[in-house]
Amino acid sequence: MTADFQTVRLEISEGVATLTLNRPDRLNSFNDQMHQEVRAALESIRNGRADGSVRVLVITGAGRGFCAGQDLSDRSVAAGDEAPDLGASIERNYKPLVTSLRTLDMPVIAAVNGVAAGAGANLALACDMVFAARSASFIQSFCKLGLIPDTGGTWILPRLLGPARAMGLALLGDKLPAEQAEAWGLIWKCVDDEALMPTVDALAKQLAAGPTFGFAQTKRAIWASSTNDFPAQLDLERDIMRECGRSHDYREGVAAFMEKRAPRFKGN
Known part of the structure; x- marks a missing residue:
């Protein structure tokens, strides 16, 4: 089964739903349309859980990145413009997104195939298990814009890493390579790039066949x-x-x- 969207792809097979963020020319960054389509896809997945056709969710990105967070070109912040209400964006989009993943009554696996930055990094970390390609990286890029880690980042990071490492990532915005993320306990496993999707697919099918x-x-x-x-x-x-x-x-x-x-x- 497949569903028709423009900014995401949803495929369902053997009890596994694969949701692919699909704006590769923008490193799969979020705009309003993607938020709407992700919400619709997650609703379809919940319905699939109810009828037994979906038992595991995999989230990944198209092209060379997982997700670069918010598409800043989708917001007007030029001098003289009225300041955007970023809190409204959180309340409308990012808060419901990570809440949906946390409360979805099935395993949710992130397959991070490239850079995961800003909200994209914390979207991955909100999943139940995170696999990352060896070339992937995680960046808390909010500090470069005078912002705080959102999409659950200020809650997730200190619980996974402790306050010292969480604070360093948040204040410096340094790139954290996938191998280091695994060593620190931020993610479940780092694998070779070519092994990422075969590894995740095999695990997802194993879980889908389980209790x-x-x-x-x-x-x-x-x-x-x-x-x-x-x-x-x-x-x-x-x-x-x-x-x-x-x-x-x-x-x-x-x-x-x-x-x-x-x-x-x-x-x-």
């Missing part, structure tokens, strides 16, 4: 741990395990183990 109801609950619990205290997290684990224990996938997993056969998970 995706449990995967969604794992995602829910891990994200919640950053704001819960320990007793609250234990209570959440109890409640989620109760839900998982009532699922088809749990019963099927136990039956398959006892019968020494491959399980047939349904994602519910």
